[in-house]
Amino acid sequence: MEEFRLTSVALKEVGVFDDVRIDFPASVTTEPRTKAEIHLFTGPNGCGKSTLLYALAEIFDKPLFGAGLIRKRFRSADSSVAFSADGWWGQYGALFRAAGPSIETEFGTAQAWINNANRSWYFALSTSALPKAFGSGGASVPLASVKDFQESFQPTASLGAIRIPFAAFAYSGQRTLTDVQVGAIQQIANSPFENALSFDATVRPGVLVQWIANNRAQAALARSDGEEEVAATYDRTLGKISQLLKDVCDLDIEFRLRRSPIAVVASINGSVIPFDTLPDGLKSIISWVADLTIRIESVPWTEDRDMFEQNIILFLDEIDVHLHPAWQRRILPAIQKMLPNAQIFVSTHSPFVVASVDDAWVYRLPEKGKQEGRLIEPIPSGAGKSYRLILEEVFGIDQEFDVDTEALFDQFYVERDAFLTSKNAARLLISAQSLVEKSEEVRVIVETELRQASRRTGIEVRLA
Structure with missing residues (x-):
């Protein structure tokens, strides 16, 4: 193939x-x-x-x-x-x-x-x-x-x-999911290629909500007609989205069609939450992943296979922008x-x-x-490498602390080098004291440096 x-x-x-x-x-x-x-x-x-x-x-x-x-x-x-x-x-x-x-x-x-x-x-x-x-x-x-x-x-x-x-789609890390009123269960007439490569305008909230409503209604109708296999097909499509959200967010999320008034809602770990009040990161993921699912389901593919296994070219512009670091770690492996x-x-x-x-x-x-x-x-990508190494190799960042702390470290090392020559520890101790007030982690580093300086000069240098 x-x-x-x-x-x-x-x-x-x-x-x-x-x-x-x-x-x-x-x-x-x-x-x-x-x-x-x-x-x-x-x-x-x-x-x-x-x-x-x-x-x-x-x-x-x-x-x-x-x-x-x-x-x-x-x-x-x-x-x-x-x-x-x-x-x-x-x-x-x-x-x-x-x-x-x-x-x-x-x-x-x-x-x-x-x-x-x-x-x-x-x-x-x-x-x-x-x-x-x-x-x-x-x-x-x-x-x-x-x-x-x-x-x-x-x-x-x-x-x-x-x-x-093949088909191509493009998304940005926007958060576009909103509550949209469902007027009726009706066929979606929008083309899967509509604004498909626009990035910011690719997600269509109205189409997304209508599609979920259709999916849940069709599954229910199939079950009422005794067509369990057909109903399971609709379940599998939404189930793919729910499984991805579970993998990324560690949340049990289901999409339901409420009967009165007719509305699409999300159930998160058993609690029903309107789309408008979902966290921004969750809105972002649901928006583009569900929209992509809607589109690939509607494309007339040459290959007769599972729609998620089709030949897709996907462009993602900073989809991690609203995500907690824990979710950033999981989003691409789940999509992959x-x-x-x-x-x-x-x-x-x-x-x-x-x-x-x-x-x-x-x-x-x-x-x-x-x-x-x-x-x-x-x-090569960084799986198996520490975040510190990734920051240095890929992003060119070799600093480990915030900007102010790094500036204090720079001054501390200047005073340390001066002490090694002058043997006068007064300025070094002042600089060290300013640093150790930042955190216990910083104190450990400073005390280690002072011990090394003491060994090299024979002059004991210790914080008060």
Whole structure:
């Protein structure tokens, strides 16, 4: 079974990036796949983490390019994003400068699929990725056909023979879940591709609540008709979400349809809680995980298999932003297990996220103007490493305490070095006393340093 996956991207004059290339190595996990492939983007504020996600998401968005998130970050007529996948490649950008329909990209020759000179944008693809009729032969459906299909797909229309082998979705760590009135149990007419790559607007609270109501009502109707297997199918879908929430939050969460008045509520460890009053972190997780479930359930997939095992490309922009560190440690392993055939790209500031997954890749994006070389190399993720080591290796932070305490330590070490030469302990003891008032942990470090200084000088130095 051939899976779609991105292999490289190159950005020129886009956001903070002058000229950068990133290659995405495959997961080293042997078949069969049991965990999603994960790529983590880290770095200081303003280093381009979100820009990079927007650039990747635009590859899969509907073909009305021109008002997307990434276009706002184009800096000139030469701004471009080149990309490659297994077996094909392409490029999009501000201005198509080639004399004919062909353009030489970072990864090979591509043909202009969309070239709007009036609006100054283009999208070029290799021949194998250009549109072709569905069912016209060949082993795979090309990217351009999938993008075109997203524009016209309607869930309520007859699906016919049209199926797609992969789909992409993007979310940010927002908290959008709210109480929405359920007017009736009715079919959802929204396309699974509606704002699917918008990040901030991907989650649709009204659709989410309606979908839960439909799911619970259909399960109940199936049971009343004696169709227990059908009812169990509906239970399994919501059960996947509940299990993920259990894995991440260690909470027993069920979604229920209340009869009078009709409303969707959450039961958390046996207590019914309205959506509006859920903790922000829980709102965030439920919002995007449930929305993703709704979407992948509605996609007409080529492969006849469990919907959570479909070939998904997922972009997550700082989904850890509202989460307690304990939940940050668990969110990616849970998603990695839930979507075993997905390729997931994540931006994060959290060492707990970076340290939470094994068999993943981390890309440390430098501050603007401090990039060394054009290629940003991946490093193995941090599962099995201490948080202290992750902070130093990945985030470039070797300090262990708050800023004020670190400043006091800096002054203490200056006075210690001066004492080793002058043998006058007065200033060293004043500095040491200021430090030990911070905490017992700090006192242990200071007393150890004083004992070492005493041994080296032969002069006993001790706190009062």
